[in-house]
Amino acid sequence: MVNNEDSKKDTGVPHSNIAGDNQSNSMNNEKLSRRTHRIIFKPLSVDDNMITNNNVQCLNIPDGNKIKKVYIPTNLKDPHEIARIFNAAVSVNKSGTGKTTMTTTTRTIANQQESAPITSTTIVELDQRNNEAVAEVKIDGINIVEEGLENAQQQQQTGATGLNKNKQEPVEKHKVEPTVSKKKLLDSRVLNSTKPPNKPFCTMTMEERVERLNSTVGEDQIPLPAINIFHLKELEVNEIIKNAQLRHDIVFDPNLQFRPNLDGNIGVKKRELSQLYWNDLENEIIIYRNDISLFNLKKSRLYPLFDNIRKIMMTIVTPNDYQMVKDVLNPEMNVQNLIRDTLDVNNLSSWIYDILKKYCAPMRDSLVEKLNTAFEKAIELKSLHEFIGCIALFLEIMELMRLDMANHQIRLIRPALISNSIEFERQYNQTILSKPNNIYVSSFHWFKKTYDEEVSNGNLIVGQTLPRQIYRLVIKDILNLTSCSNMVDEFPIILSTDKALLLSLRSKIRQIVCLMICKLLFDQLVMHHEAVRIDNKLKTFIKSSYSNEEMIADIIAIIKDESGNFKWTRNTSAVSLHLYYKIQQLINRYNIEQNEPGENRQESKTSTPAFVNLAEENIAFAKQWLAKQIQSNTPVYQLLEKRVYKIIENVIYNISDCTLGGEINQSYMKVFNKNEKKIDLKTLISLSKSSHYNNNANNEDENNNTLFLLSDEQKFLPISLKHFENEILLATTLINFHWSVVGYHYVQFLGNNISK
16 A cells, blocks of 8 residues: 555545655556655644544554554554554654654555555654654555644644544543453453253253243344454554553563463353353254254344454454455355355365464464364264364464464563553553542542551651652551551552552562571571580581571472462471471481591582481471461561561662652662563662662661661561562562652642641
C-alpha cells in the first residue's frame, strides 16, 4: 500500500504526499519500495477521515506522553514494526526537543493496491516544528496520524480532535480504567453452559438430546468455546499497553509472559467446562444429521464456532492470506457441509496443517504434527468425536500462537513501558483520585492513622513534618503490612497492584526469620553439648566447618516441596534432626582429625563418619523448641522480625538519598531491568552515594554504618542479612516505586501537618 505523488490509487487510507519521493510512474508493480523519509509530527486536522477508516487501527500510547494515539494500517502486523513505531513515539516524548532517529521495516509494493510481505528498511527521523507536539507520521506511504498534547486544549474546544464523522460526535479519548489482572496467567472467559447433562450422551434418546440442546442454547446466549476471539483480545498490543496491573508486573518481572491458566483447581474446572462445550457441540451435530429440519442458525453453536475460528486465524496470518482464510473457514459453507456430513475433512486438515506450519514458531511444530495425526485418525475412523477433538486442539494451538505473538511484543516494547511506567501509573492513579467515589480515601486514612501514632509516640511533630520523614514512614508502613506476627486481613486499596509482591515479600521475610531461629537452635545445641563443654576448641571447629550459607541451603532443601512452596510447620522435626545430626557428624570428624597424623587430616575433612551417636533426649528438645519458636506469636519470632524490618528500613531509606522535599534516587529502577546489567545491593549502594540527590553530607557516616548492613541492629541477628540481598532489593524496588507514584498524594493528604 503506497500513497505518493506518482501513485494515488484508492486503498482506503488517506493519500499523502511524501517529501523527497521522486519515483516515476513507470516503476514496475513488482519493484520493491525502498525509500528514506523525514517524519513530521503535527496535530490531526479536522478534515482527516483517518479515524473512521476501516483499514486503520489505533495504537494507544501510555498516558503522560505528548503523543496519545498512533493510527496505523490494519495490514501492518509485524510486531517489530509496531514496537519500533511505539518506541519512537515514546522517545519523542522523552527527548524534550522531539528529535530522534530510528529504523523500522515496512511491507509495501509500489503502485500496488494490496500490500505484500516484503521488507524494506526505512530510516524514521522524528522532528518537531514551531514547538508543536507531534502528530503525523509517514512511513513508506503509510500514514500514521497522532494528536499533539500541546494543541489538545485548543482541539478540544474546537472539537477537531477525535471527531467521528459518521455520528458527528467526539470520540471519547482513551482513559486508563482498572482492568482485570493477568499476572503471568491468562484468565480465560469461558462462555459455556456450566450445567452438565443428567446422564451420559451415549445413553440419551434423540428426544433427550434435543431437550439438552434447547436447555443449553438460546438466541440471546450462544455459548462459545473457552478459547475465543473475545478472550484473545486481551493479547492485543493496545490491551497490553493500557492494562495497569500488567504494566506494573512488567517492572518487577523481566521474564513476565502470558500462558494459559490451567494450573491447580482453576485449570481442572476450565478443562471440565471446555469438555462440556465440545460434548454439547457433538450432540448438536448428531441431532442435525438425524433431522436437519431441527437446525436453527440463531440457536446453534456451529456458526459462532467457525466464525470464531476464522477471526482468530485472521489475527495470526498476514494480509496476503486474508482471503484464503475467509474462503476456507467460511462459516456458512462449513456449517452446511458438517451437518450434512459432506465436509471434506481431508482437504481441511491439509490446509490447517500447511497454514499452521507456515506461521507457528518451531517450538510448536510437535503440536502441529500431533494435530495432523489426530485428523488422520478421525478420517480413518470416520469419527465425529475424533473430529471434534481435532477442532479443540486446533483452537489450543492457535491460542498458543497468539500467546507467542503477545510475549514477543511484550519483549519488544518492555523497555518503553518501563521507561514510562512511573508516569503511566501516576496518570492511572490520578484518574481514580479524580472520581467522586475515590476508592483511595480509605488508604489515605490508613496512612493518617499510622502518622498519628508516630506523633503520639513523639517521633513526629505536627506542622513540622518533612516530606522526607513521610517517605520513611511509608517505608515502615509497607514493611509492616508484610508482618506475620501482626498480620493484616487485607492490604490498602492503593497498594492493590502490589498485592502479589507484598505476599511474596511476606513469605520471604518469614523465611528469613525462621532461618534465623534455626541458627539460634543450632548455636544452642552446640553450646550445651557435653563434648563442647569439655573441649572449647570444638565449638570454634563446628561453627567454622558449617557456614551459614551451607546451613541455609540444607534447610531450604528440607522445607521446599515439589511445587516450590516452603512448608515450615510440617518440617520442624526434619530440620531439628538434621541440625543435631550435623553437630554430631562434625564432632566425630573433629575427634578423627585430632587423633590422626597431620598428613591424613585433609582427607578426613571430606569424609563422613560411619557412625553418628544421636541422643534422643536432645533431639526431642530440638523438635519441641523449633516447633514452638517458628510460630509468629512467640516473643523470639516477634523480636527477630522487628529487628529484620528495622535494618531493611534503614537500608532502603539511606540508599534512596531522599531530599527534604521527598525526591528519591531512581537507580532502584535498574534492579529488575533486563536491559541493564544485573546489580546487587552493593552496586545499588554505590549508585546512591554518587547520586545528585545525596546532598546531605552529615549522612555519610550513617551511610557507612547502615548501608553495608553493619548497624547496631545487625549485631544482634543470628544470620547476617547479606545472605538475603534479593529480598532487600525486592522491598527497595517495591516501596520506592510506590513512593515515586503516589508519594506526593500522601504528603498532600496530611495538609497542615507538613512543614511549610
